[in-house]
Amino acid sequence: MKQIPTTFLPLSPATLHILLSLAGEELHGYAIMQEVQRQSEGKYKLGPGTLYDNLQKMIDRGLVEELGKKPGDDDPRRRYYRLSMLGRGVLTAEISRLDDVVREGKMRLQAKPRRA
Amino acid sequence: MLRFLYSAVLRAHPPYFRERFSDEMQAIFDQADTDLTQARLLADAVFSLARQWMLRPQFWEEPAPVAAEGGTALFSSLASSKPRALALFSGAILSALVLNGVSLTIGYAWEHPIFIQIHRPTIVPPAAWKARPVMKPDSNASDEPYLFTDQGRVLLVFNSPSHPSLQARSTAKPTSEAGMSTVPLADIAPSPTNNIVDTPPVILQTYAGTYVSPAPAGQRVIVTIDSGRLQLDVTGQFRSPLAPLPNPQLLACGVGDCWVMFSTGPKGTVDRIEVHHLGREMVAFRAQSGMIF
Numbered sequence: 281m282k283q284i285p286t287t288f289l290p291l292s293p294a295t296l297h298i299l300l301s302l303a304g305e306e307l308h309g310y311a312i313m314q315e316v317q318r319q320s321e322g323k324y325k326l327g328p329g330t331l332y333d334n335l336q337k338m339i340d341r342g343l344v345e346e347l348g349k350k351p352g353d354d355d356p357r358r359r360y361y362r363l364s365m366l367g368r369g370v371l372t373a374e375i376s377r378l379d380d381v382v383r384e385g386k387m388r389l390q391a392k393p394r395r396a
Numbered sequence: 397m398l399r400f401l402y403s404a405v406l407r408a409h410p411p412y413f414r415e416r417f418s419d420e421m422q423a424i425f426d427q428a429d430t431d432l433t434q435a436r437l438l439a440d441a442v443f444s445l446a447r448q449w450m451l452r453p454q455f456w457e458e459p460a461p462v463a464a465e466g467g468t469a470l471f472s473s474l475a476s477s478k479p480r481a482l483a484l485f486s487g488a489i490l491s492a493l494v495l496n497g498v499s500l501t502i503g504y505a506w507e508h509p510i511f512i513q514i515h516r517p518t519i520v521p522p523a524a525w526k527a528r529p530v531m532k533p534d535s536n537a538s539d540e541p542y543l544f545t546d547q548g549r550v551l552l553v554f555n556s557p558s559h560p561s562l563q564a565r566s567t568a569k570p571t572s573e574a575g576m577s578t579v580p581l582a583d584i585a586p587s588p589t590n591n592i593v594d595t596p597p598v599i600l601q602t603y604a605g606t607y608v609s610p611a612p613a614g615q616r617v618i619v620t621i622d623s624g625r626l627q628l629d630v631t632g633q634f635r636s637p638l639a640p641l642p643n644p645q646l647l648a649c650g651v652g653d654c655w656v657m658f659s660t661g662p663k664g665t666v667d668r669i670e671v672h673h674l675g676r677e678m679v680a681f682r683a684q685s686g687m688i689f
């Protein structure tokens with residue numbers, strides 16, 4: 281059964297950041313944590329417990345796929361994850377929604393406030 | 397230390413989560429370079445542990461496959477109905493702890509009735525019981541065991557004719573022409589200053605020694621002679637002088653509600669002691685040379 285991306289919206293900050301970090305390339309857990317920290321300029325730090333709890337849910341919903349271990353990696357315990365087609369669609373829908381929110385917010389903030 | 401704790405917390409996670417992610421979480425922890433970072437990761441793991449057990453019951457076990465490719469139904473075997481060995485072991489330990497806790501509580505409450513009001517009935521013996529017979533010194537002690545009471549307690553004393561103390565007593569003076577006399581019940585009362593019988597030191601010497609109780613295991617009872625008087629030392633509990641009573645194997649303590657009885661073994665030597673103290677009875681046996689406590 282085909283799932284509609286908009287039914288997953290809105291995303292939690294952790295889910296959004298994880299999907300964003302996986303949008304470019306497949307990453308292992310530690311790299312996802314570092315990428316999230318880089319995206320938020322150090323303001324949002326994701327702990328392993330939160331990361332893997334969200335990854336577990338996203339894998340279960342089909343947003344993320346687990347690729348397993350890669351031969352030749354520095355640490356053989358690492359597993360890699362990538363965005364699924366559904367995950368990419370959900371991320372696109374969420375970015376679009378946020379874009380609308382930002383546009384609407386800017387428009388309202390630029391307008392002069394009416395006096396009561 | 398932190399790594400050990402972190403591994404322990406990871407092992408406590410639900411099985412499905414642990415199988416999938418614990419190796420990676422451990423790898424991330426191993427990359428932490430400072431103690432502060434490791435402590436933060438440990439706190440994060442503790443929160444994760446609570447979150448997984450309380451909020452994610454759907455991920456405790458691996459979900460069973462519903463259908464194979466092509467729509468063919470898959471059948472999976474159910475888990476064994478037998479309880480897991482770990483669950484049985486945990487249950488046994490928990491049961492033992494609860495049982496010990498209840499036993500200790502009851503014992504503590506008995507000794508400290510302020511917490512639980514335990515009513516101890518007081519039985520007053522009839523006036524006719526206020527005297528007890530004393531064996532005729534030259535009679536055969538094994539002829540008839542005698543009975544006397546102490547504040548409602550019935551005590552049976554079986555004399556051993558082979559005990560040297562009895563032989564020594566057979567040389568003592570008779571107490572009356574009838575061969576039987578009455579001694580107040582207070583003789584058995586725990587006051588070594590009353591009705592002390594003059595027992596030859598050679599007999600007292602047969603009582604002296606170290607005795608070991610099997611229950612409580614290893615409890616030592618030491619009987620010594622000090623200035624011609626027996627001294628009882630129940631290690632770790634109390635010390636008291638012992639005063640021989642008319643029955644040569646029965647001795648009263650200098651502390652309240654306490655008396656002691658010695659018994660002889662097949663060889664005729666004193667090798668057993670019973671200590672009755674505050675309504676409790678403890679049996680100890682003479683320690684053999686070479687025993688290790």
